Amino acid sequence: MAAAVAASSGAADVEKGAAADTTSNNNVVDGGEGVVGGVVRRWRRQDLLEKAVSALRVAAWAFSLLAFLVMAANDHGDWRQFEHYQEYRYVVAIGVLAFIYTTLQLVRHGVRLTGGQDLQPKVALLVDFAGDQVTAYLLMSAVSAAIPITNRMREGADNVFTDSSAASISMAFFAFVCLALSALLSGFKLAKQTYI
Amino acid sequence: MAAAVAASSGAADVEKGAAADTTSNNNVVDGGEGVVGGVVRRWRRQDLLEKAVSALRVAAWAFSLLAFLVMAANDHGDWRQFEHYQEYRYVVAIGVLAFIYTTLQLVRHGVRLTGGQDLQPKVALLVDFAGDQVTAYLLMSAVSAAIPITNRMREGADNVFTDSSAASISMAFFAFVCLALSALLSGFKLAKQTYI
Numbered sequence: 486m487a488a489a490v491a492a493s494s495g496a497a498d499v500e501k502g503a504a505a506d507t508t509s510n511n512n513v514v515d516g517g518e519g520v521v522g523g524v525v526r527r528w529r530r531q532d533l534l535e536k537a538v539s540a541l542r543v544a545a546w547a548f549s550l551l552a553f554l555v556m557a558a559n560d561h562g563d564w565r566q567f568e569h570y571q572e573y574r575y576v577v578a579i580g581v582l583a584f585i586y587t588t589l590q591l592v593r594h595g596v597r598l599t600g601g602q603d604l605q606p607k608v609a610l611l612v613d614f615a616g617d618q619v620t621a622y623l624l625m626s627a628v629s630a631a632i633p634i635t636n637r638m639r640e641g642a643d644n645v646f647t648d649s650s651a652a653s654i655s656m657a658f659f660a661f662v663c664l665a666l667s668a669l670l671s672g673f674k675l676a677k678q679t680y681i
Numbered sequence: 682m683a684a685a686v687a688a689s690s691g692a693a694d695v696e697k698g699a700a701a702d703t704t705s706n707n708n709v710v711d712g713g714e715g716v717v718g719g720v721v722r723r724w725r726r727q728d729l730l731e732k733a734v735s736a737l738r739v740a741a742w743a744f745s746l747l748a749f750l751v752m753a754a755n756d757h758g759d760w761r762q763f764e765h766y767q768e769y770r771y772v773v774a775i776g777v778l779a780f781i782y783t784t785l786q787l788v789r790h791g792v793r794l795t796g797g798q799d800l801q802p803k804v805a806l807l808v809d810f811a812g813d814q815v816t817a818y819l820l821m822s823a824v825s826a827a828i829p830i831t832n833r834m835r836e837g838a839d840n841v842f843t844d845s846s847a848a849s850i851s852m853a854f855f856a857f858v859c860l861a862l863s864a865l866l867s868g869f870k871l872a873k874q875t876y877i
Binding site for chain 1: 829
């Protein structure tokens with residue numbers, strides 16, 4: 486009888502254990518769904534981030550191409566040549582640099598999409614962020630350098646030369662805006678990846 | 682006999698369960714120490730981040746004060762007055778703005794240290810980051826605008842006026858470097874605080 490009681494109490498313990506197992510399994514399942522949901526949401530958000538950064542880089546690529554082409558074609562003889570002014574040469578130089586940088590980034594992105602080899606994830610994020618941020622500062626610098634001289638020229642003469650300069654400066658400014666936003670998003674991704 | 686066997690197997694199960702409990706408890710304790718260690722390390726790192734940002738803001742405050750004071754005192758009669766040139770007026774304006782911004786930030790930090798009321802944590806981080814980043818872009822813009830005209834003046838005449846302008850521009854550039862780094866760290870803190 487005592488043995489039977491012990492056995493039944495043992496069985497009860499086992500049952501209790503099984504019940505505990507079930508609840509803990511339920512917990513795991515609930516937690517699992519929550520985690521899976523979170524991961525899926527995060528993937529979607531990262532995908533959106535990825536797309537936004539790509540779109541901003543494409544826009545920056547187009548704007549920087551226009552900026553340096555318009556300025557480099559700004560040659561109307563006499564004093565109306567862009568290469569006489571260091572500010573305008575600076576805009577061309579930074580425009581070319583931004584164009585090369587965004588082209589390389591887009592090529593890298595294309596290679597990654599077609600399954601090619603990319604840099605290590607952390608290094609890639611760091612390169613993305615540092616490149617975007619530095620190029621944004623350089624574009625802001627070029628735009629600011631070229632504005633005062635154009636302003637002064639337009640006080641004296643408003644012609645096709647000053648108009649082209651203004652157009653090129655505007656394009657460089659739009660490229661700056663795109664790269665500044667891209668740097669913001671890249672910085673966000675970088676900070677998320679370093680698990681501190 | 683069968684009951685006894687069942688009882689003993691039940692007891693064995695219970696013992697096994699107890700053993701499993703012990704190991705799981707050990708795991709919890711280990712995990713707890715790891716978590717506590719991680720939290721402590723994180724606090725230390727955040728404290729270091731906090732101090733670095735404060736130091737950078739103090740440096741930016743001093744540099745922007747010097748930048749606009751040196752430029753505003755740059756008045757040597759005739760054509761050698763800063764207010765004749767829009768670039769130099771721009772440097773003074775942005776220097777004053779950066780000075781006011783960093784002063785307000787330091788006052789806010791002082792109020793927080795003495796237990797006063799601060800903005801909500803997320804809003805505070807957002808204000809920190811946006812303020813630093815925008816002020817850094819503005820300083821970069823002012824520096825870039827003032828460099829070409831100073832360069833041109835120095836080709837003709839190298840005197841106390843151009844030297845003062847160059848000194849002011851250098852101070853503004855140092856203020857830019859400090860605020861750009863501060864924006865980097867603030868952005869990092871902001872991204873860490875949004876739990877995505």
